[in-house]
Amino acid sequence: MWGAEVDVPALYVTHWRAMVRLAVLLVDDVHSAEDVVQDAFVALHRRSHTLRDPAAAVAYVRASVVNLSRSVVRHRQVVRKHLRVAEPDHVDGADFHVLLSAEHREALAALRELPRRQQEVLVLRFWSGLSEAEIAETLGISAGSVKSSASRGMAKLSKMLGGAR
Amino acid sequence: MNPDVGKVLRDALDAAATGAVDDARRPPPFDPLHTPRPGPPRRRRNWVAPLLAAAAVVLVVLAGVSVVHVFGTDRGQPAAASDRASSISSAGSTPPTTTPSSKPVVPAKPVHVSLFQGDGQTYGIGMPLIAQFDKKVTDAHAFNQAVTVKVNGQPVQGAWFWVTSSSGYAMEAHYRPQQYWPAHSKIEMAMPIKGISAGKGLAFDDSLTLQINTGAAHVSTVDGSTEKMSVTSDGKSVRSLPVSLGQASTPTYLGTKVVMAKTNPQLMVSAPGEANPYSLKVPWSVRLTNSGEFVHAAAWNTGNIGSRSTSHGCTNLTVTDAQWFYNFSQIGDVVTYANTGTQVAMPSWDGFGDWNVPWTQWQAGNLLKN
Numbered sequence: 001m002w003g004a005e006v007d008v009p010a011l012y013v014t015h016w017r018a019m020v021r022l023a024v025l026l027v028d029d030v031h032s033a034e035d036v037v038q039d040a041f042v043a044l045h046r047r048s049h050t051l052r053d054p055a056a057a058v059a060y061v062r063a064s065v066v067n068l069s070r071s072v073v074r075h076r077q078v079v080r081k082h083l084r085v086a087e088p089d090h091v092d093g094a095d096f097h098v099l100l101s102a103e104h105r106e107a108l109a110a111l112r113e114l115p116r117r118q119q120e121v122l123v124l125r126f127w128s129g130l131s132e133a134e135i136a137e138t139l140g141i142s143a144g145s146v147k148s149s150a151s152r153g154m155a156k157l158s159k160m161l162g163g164a165r
Numbered sequence: 166m167n168p169d170v171g172k173v174l175r176d177a178l179d180a181a182a183t184g185a186v187d188d189a190r191r192p193p194p195f196d197p198l199h200t201p202r203p204g205p206p207r208r209r210r211n212w213v214a215p216l217l218a219a220a221a222v223v224l225v226v227l228a229g230v231s232v233v234h235v236f237g238t239d240r241g242q243p244a245a246a247s248d249r250a251s252s253i254s255s256a257g258s259t260p261p262t263t264t265p266s267s268k269p270v271v272p273a274k275p276v277h278v279s280l281f282q283g284d285g286q287t288y289g290i291g292m293p294l295i296a297q298f299d300k301k302v303t304d305a306h307a308f309n310q311a312v313t314v315k316v317n318g319q320p321v322q323g324a325w326f327w328v329t330s331s332s333g334y335a336m337e338a339h340y341r342p343q344q345y346w347p348a349h350s351k352i353e354m355a356m357p358i359k360g361i362s363a364g365k366g367l368a369f370d371d372s373l374t375l376q377i378n379t380g381a382a383h384v385s386t387v388d389g390s391t392e393k394m395s396v397t398s399d400g401k402s403v404r405s406l407p408v409s410l411g412q413a414s415t416p417t418y419l420g421t422k423v424v425m426a427k428t429n430p431q432l433m434v435s436a437p438g439e440a441n442p443y444s445l446k447v448p449w450s451v452r453l454t455n456s457g458e459f460v461h462a463a464a465w466n467t468g469n470i471g472s473r474s475t476s477h478g479c480t481n482l483t484v485t486d487a488q489w490f491y492n493f494s495q496i497g498d499v500v501t502y503a504n505t506g507t508q509v510a511m512p513s514w515d516g517f518g519d520w521n522v523p524w525t526q527w528q529a530g531n532l533l534k535n
Contacts, residue, residue, distance in 0.1 A: 008195070
C-alpha cells in the first residue's frame with residue numbers, strides 16, 4: 001500500500017519514544033509532549049506522498065516537533081500573561097518522576113533561563129546529537145546562527161552554573 | 166566552550182528525557198485522524214464565529230437599509246418596511262434578531278472532575294484534597310463559590326490552588342486550610358458543580374461529594390545537623406530515630422513534605438548518568454516526593470546512620486526503625502526537614518509539596534485567580 005512512499009506507521013513505532021523525549025525537553029511536560037508528537041506524525045502522514053526518503057521524513061517530524069513545542073510554550077506564556085498570574089517559581093519538571101540529581105536539576109533550570117532559540121539549539125546539539133548543518137535545517141536558520149546561538153548559550157550556562165557553585 | 170558544562174548539560178538532558186519517558190512507555194496507537202491539540206488553532210476558530218455573527222448583523226442592517234431605500238419610506242409606512250426587512254433577513258441563513266451578544270448557539274464543552282481521595286478513607290493531617298480535571302479550567306470563580314468544605318460540621322477557610330497535573334490530567338486543584346487539618350476529624354466536601362461554568366465555553370459535567378477522616382496528628386521533624394528524626398503523635402514525642410540524609414551532591418530537599426505512599430519493597434533506580442548507578446529493591450519505603458525522596462531502610466548504610474549524610478537524597482533509617490516508621494505512617498502525615506545542606510525547599514509540584522507555598526500566595530490561586 002505504502003510502496004515506495006514513506007511508511008508512516010512504521011516510522012511512528014520506531015521513532016515515537018525518541019520524539020516524545022525530545023518534545024519533553026522542549027515543553028517540560030509529558031502530556032503536551034505526547035500531543036506534540038501525535039500532531040507531528042499526523043502532519044507527516046498528510047505529507048507522506050511527497051516524501052520518499054525515511055531520513056527526510058524523520059527530519060520533517062523532528063522539525064515539526066520543535067515548531068509545535070515552541071507554539072505550546074508560547075501559548076502557555078500568552079495564557080499566563082492573559083490571566084495575570086504570578087509566574088510559578090518552577091514551571092518545569094512537573095512530571096519528571098526520577099531521582100534527578102541536584103546538579104542536573106540546576107543545569108535544566110539554567111537552560112530554561114536562556115532565550116528559546118538557544119535552548120532549542122542546545123537540546124538538538126547535546127541531546128539529539130545533531131550537527132550544525134542538521135540543526136540549521138531543522139530550525140530553518142543559517143549555520144552561522146546555529147554557531148552563535150550555541151556559543152552564547154554555552155557561555156551563559158557556564159556562567160550560571162559556575163556562579164551557583 | 167566549556168567541555169564540563171557540555172557534559173553536565175548532556176547528562177541532565179539525558180536524565181530528564183529518560184526519566185520523563187522511560188523505556189517501558191509504549192506509543193498509543195497511531196491515529197492519522199488525531200484532532201489537533203486545543204491551542205492556537207482553536208483560538209483561530211473562536212475568531213471566526215464572532216466575525217460571522219458580525220457579518221450577519223451587517224447583512225441584516227444593509228438589507229433593512231436597502232429595503233427602506235427601495236420603498237422610499239417616509240412617515241407613511243414604517244411598519245411595512247420593517248416587516249419586509251425582517252422577512253428578507255429571515256430568508257437568509259441567520260435568525261432575524263441575532264446580535265453578537267446572544268450566545269446559546271454553541272453548547273459548552275464538558276469538563277469532567279474526579280477526586281484523588283476515596284470516601285471513608287483516613288489520612289494524615291497534611292493531606293491536601295485533590296480534584297483532577299480532564300480539561301483545563303480557565304475560570305475558577307463559579308467553582309470557588311459552589312464548593313464547600315467542612316470539618317466536623319464547621320465551614321473551613323481554605324483555598325484551592327490550581328496546578329498542572331503530574332499524573333496525566335489536564336489540570337489539578339489542591340485544597341488546604343492555612344494550618345494542618347485538625348486530627349481525629351471528619352472532613353466533608355460538597356462539589357455541586359454540574360452545569361456551572363469552568364470558563365468561557367466550558368462547563369463542569371458532574372457533581373461530587375467526599376467524606377474522609379483525619380487520623381492522629383503525626384508530625385516528624387528531621388534535622389540534618391543532628392542526623393535525627395523526632396516523631397510525634399498528637400503532640401507527644403514518640404521516638405527519636407537516627408538518620409542519614411542526602412550527601413552534598415544530592416542533598417535532601419528542605420521544607421514540609423507529606424507521605425504520599427508506602428511500598429514494601431520499593432524498586433529504586435538511579436537517575437541515568439548518575440556516577441554510581443544502582444537498582445535496588447528497598448524494604449519499608451515511605452514516599453515523600455515524586456522525584457524520589459523516601460524514608461526507607463538502608464541496611465547497607467548502617468555505619469553512617471545517625472552520624473553522616475551519605476544518601477542520594479532519601480532519609481536512610483536502620484531496618485528496625487524503618488519497619489516501625491512504615492507501620493506508624495499514614496498517607497498524609499507530615500515530615501519536615503531542616504539543615505539538609507541546601508537552600509532548596511521541596512517544590513510544591515513534586516508530590517504533596519503544598520505546605521511549602523506561603524499562605525497568601527496559596528490563596529491567590531496560582532494558575533487561576535481565586
